Amino acid sequence: MPSTTRVTVGATIRVPADGYRFGALWAELRGHEVNPDGTLRIRQRFAFVRLDRAVAVEVPSR
DSSP states (O other): OOOOOOOOTTOOEEOOGGGGSSOSSEEEEEEEEEOTTSOEEEEEEEEEEEGGGOEEOOOOOO
16 A cells, blocks of 8 residues: 655655656646755746655755
């Protein structure tokens, strides 16, 4: 049984490359990529990701 990941609106997540393949538990996300220094990239991104592959992560404060 897959583990349950609680992701809230506004959370920063990391999804590995294989999380973009077709499968179950898909969610449509809209947001911005985060640079290593914690700043946001300007262009907004849209993606369908598998929720069982998304992990909430901490980002550096600006």
